[in-house]
Amino acid sequence: MKGKDAEDCENYIKALHTTQDGKFLVCGTNAFDPICDHMVSTNGTLILEGSHQRGRGSVPFDPHQMQTSLMVGKYRSVLHVLMPSLRSGPARLCLSSYRHLLFMVESKQQIAIGSEDGDDDNVFLFFTEKAAEQLSGNIRVSRIARVCKGDMGGRRTLQMKWTTYLKARLDCPLAHSGMPSLVQDVFLLEDPDNWRDSIFYGTFTSEPETSGTWGQSAVCAYKLSDVTEAFRGRFLTRLHSGRWDIYTGEVPVPRPGSCINNKIRATGVTSSLDLPDQSLLFVKEHPLMESAVRPVSGKPLLVQAGTHFSKIIVERVPSLDGAQHHVMFIGTDSGWLQKAVWFSGEGSHIIEELQLFQTPQPVSFLQLSSTTGQLYTGSRDVVVQIDTSECSSYTSCYDCVLARDPYCGWDQVTLQCAPAAGASSRIQSLNDGDVSMCPPSEVKTKPVVIHLDIGTSELIPCSPEVNLPVSWKFPDTVVLPSDRHMVINNDLLITRATKSDAGLYNCETVETVKGNKHYQTVVQYLLLVQDTNSADPLQTAAIVFSFVANLVNIALYITIVVAETIPNCSCSSSCAIIRCVATTDEDHRDALENDHHNDYDHRDNYVVILIPEDVVDHQGYNNNHDNYEVNEIPEEELEHQGCGDH
Helix, strand or coil: CCCCCCHHHCCCEEEEEECCCCCEEEEECCCCCCEEEEEEEECCEEEECCCCEECECCECCCCCCCCCEEEECCEEEECCEEEECCCCCCCCEECHHHHHCCEEEEEEECCCCCCCCCCCCEEEEEEEEECCCCCCCCCEEEEEEEEECCCCCCCCCCCCCCCCCEEEEECCCCCCCCCCCEEEEEEEECCCCCHHHCEEEEEEECCCCCCCCCCEEEEEEEEHHHHHHHHCCCEEEECCCCCEEECCCCCCCCCCCCCCCHHHHCCCCCCHHHCCHHHHHHHHHCCEECCCECCHHHCCCEEEECCCEEEEEEEEEECCCCCEEEEEEEEECCCEEEEEEEECCCEEEEEEEEECCCCCCCCCEEEEECCCCEEEEECCCCEEEEECCCHHHCCCHHHHHHHCCCCEEEECCCCEEEECCCCCCEECCCCCCCHHHCCCCCCCCCCEEEEEECCCCEEECCCCCCCCCEEEECCCCECCCCCCEEEECCEEEECCCCHHHCEEEEEEEEEEECCEEEEEEEEEEEEEEEECCECCHHHHHHHHHHHHHHHHCCCCEEEECCCCCCCCCCCCCCCCCEEEEEECCHHHHHHHHHHHHCCCCCCCEEEEEECCHHHHHHHCCHHHCCCCHHHCCCHHHHHHCCCCCC
16 A cells, blocks of 8 residues: 555454354454455364455554454444444444544453343443543543443434443552553453452553653452442533533433343333433433542552553462462563462462563463463464463472462372362462471482682572572571672672681572561582682591592581681691581581581581481491591591591
């Protein structure tokens, strides 16, 4: 097309729906000349029928124009129109006010089924627009609008247009933001027992900062009963001065914007075509309600800074104790997927975060298959399938329970984290993350030995398998940022090393549940700092000991502490006081290590060895009265250094 970009002249699919006869209705922009066709699936292959019906009014001409569509019975609701299917039905209904919309999504709520009042089904629309009721007129706000599925327009007034269109402000308050939040996506979690208890979940963002970066994003939830109540409230009216105020006059009967129900039918009005002009003129001039729809608990379920939430989908998941939990899957504009759950009285808990694509790009859709347990998501170029209950990523009971994932539980028989459904041998602690129910771990972390020269620098890595905050301790005190110590992407950077840096370092993950911090060791490092001008024989002995002990496989846990050189020592070279202890008692070992941690002057250091009794007996070192040959330190040297027959 002349004057248009060649890329924009491609046929961009903007609507895809399943029709009542099992076919697919697909519509595209077709080089600014919209076209629709029916598509069938034959032996797993999609085939176009070739009907090539005009798609004007079904999808926009411009591929960049925002739009939404929804199949409602034999109608298709789209931007600007709710039009019938291309096969049959009444003439299309146009809503001229939609041309000002900046964004819109839709949701249908089946109210008519089982309704004692004979209510019609509702179609809800969520969008952002410039707030006419604001004096400035340039402030964008979020809206929720409602129309009735059976709306056929008026006979004389509002011909071919909505007679039931009402709208209200949709609030999702964000702290530290003076502007309204803008709705990005909405998902309806239907209640199978009572439609009034269904909940809308929506993603919202604040206006972009002047720098172009996003300020805050949030998830808000709304009860359908609160939405219905807002549309039963008072109307706003525009005064001659241009200011908006509450309408205090008489409201026509039937109430403007109402769906046709049994009560209205009793007055002789069987469809919107029978509505009196007085009611139609009123709803035309007063579509805006006074009351705003406010979120459950009056605040967002989840707020994050520097993130742009795009899409959301929610699933109701039962826990092992029978409680129902709403698990949210939230897509972002940078291609991340967040899995979160909301706990009453605590707020939202992020279970995990996944990077979906190799390059950052917006998550454009989310679709959940509850029957298969698969989540389908993707961008403009990529489609991704994800298992909602990927429990195998939690490799220990501690990780499984502390993740507080309603899909997962720790199996006490197979000793694996597995889907919680259908197994009585699995445990969970969703509310508290109580890891005390896990069996004591028998796996001990062996320190990784690092040799470092005085004055040099070292980046010590830490790569936890779970996405949790990390804390470094040395030996039991949290390492705080300083001019020589810095944590970079979980790794610890030590610069200009000194003798005081020598010792045991722990990298731990930190999980906070209801104010209680849970720590789990990821990796331990034993840092040996040496002066290149003066070798330390005790460090050499410690290294030899560690190597040989690993070879003979007799040490389950070894802690070696570098001794401090004692001035004015009579030894020919540097020497130190050291206590050598071999024990089969784990409590004894822990007590000795604690003694060392409290021994800040390093004048009473230990080589502590924990060895299983059966190994001790097998090696002939009964009762812990022999100095181990694996130390490769002569007995007289041990005695000289203060290590007697311990």
